Amino acid sequence: MRAAAIVLAAGSLMIGGALLSSVSFAAPEPPAAAPPETLKSVADFTSIQDPAARSLALFAEVGKVIESPRCMNCHPVQRAPTQGDDRHPHNPPMVGGQAGHGPAGLPCSSCHGPANVATWGQDIKSIPGDPKWALAPVEMAWQGKSLGAICAQIKNPARNGGRSLAELHHHMAEDHLVGWAWNPGEGRKPAPGTQAQFGQLVQAWIDTGAKCPKA
Template identity: 45%
Template sequence: MSRHLVLGTLLLLGVGGYHSELFAQDQAALDAFATVQKVFQSPRCQNCHIPGDAPLQFDAGLPHGMNVVRGPDGKGAVGLPCASCHAQSNPPASYGPHAPPGAPHWSLPTPAHKMAWIGLPADQLCQMIKDRTSNGDRDFAALIKHISDDKLVLWGWNPGGDRAPVPVPHDEFVSQFKRWAGAG
């Protein structure tokens, strides 16, 4: 074999290895986003991340009773704020399985940043989450802080009553969100 052929072969193998590494990184990011999507599109999240102005409730995503609406700031209509029924924490189990759940600052996203992701395919959900004009002007660092520390977000893993929690453990979700975010 000529020296040039050997060198060319080695370069191709090196480049091929580089592409394989990029493919593996892309696949890891896609797999991580599948976990993010599973969480965001669970009832605990999508019942409040709605395209319209009436939240959903229960695991079946039924229209919220009593004509509840988003309101001008996401905290309900004037005269019927979310806090009328939703306290700062879940009520005791003795209140029954269908008592209104609670968490600090119970609300919907604001009308300007609805972040509605019901039924969105993965690519559109990904774009919406990353788009600062639709996500409340959050960069990845702010998004990670939001999903890691926000007490209303954390409520999804302890929803009380007979509600199913988010289907992915919180630490796994945060880890996968960071992996996806790290890939850009």
């Protein structure tokens, strides 16, 4: 007996000329994006009665931003930027140079403009950018340090670029380049919460004595 002919047409399955059913072949759904990481509010810490303990708890929350890849990649101790959530070396290889804007003849602005730029790449979906794009100064190099060591560094004017605590708050709460961490471009996970929440937590930490965890 001759086998019945099987014909698969777009949207239909035919066997021996008889239409059996309509078949659709939908592309698989892309995996859902992970929800953005959040920050606790200042109000979440009011139940901690001891100001020093509250200050430490507040800075631990601040540390979620400080230790995120969006901040750490631009605060390298080795004066060479890193990339990605795994903080791999910058590709192409790059160093900060004397002023943090790249070496002579190859400034950061060679690739990084005043705003994020989308690309057609699969691995790199956008090139980050900001009008002040640069590595953090050497005084604010953090990678590889404990949160306690970072805390002691950022509150010490001799080690934070000469900033007072008020100036430190202004920098963290309002600086446009710091704010890039919450608008990092396609393909990058933003820093937790918002810059406004981050600034509020920093101010509350200062108001409770700017205590630091043990280094």
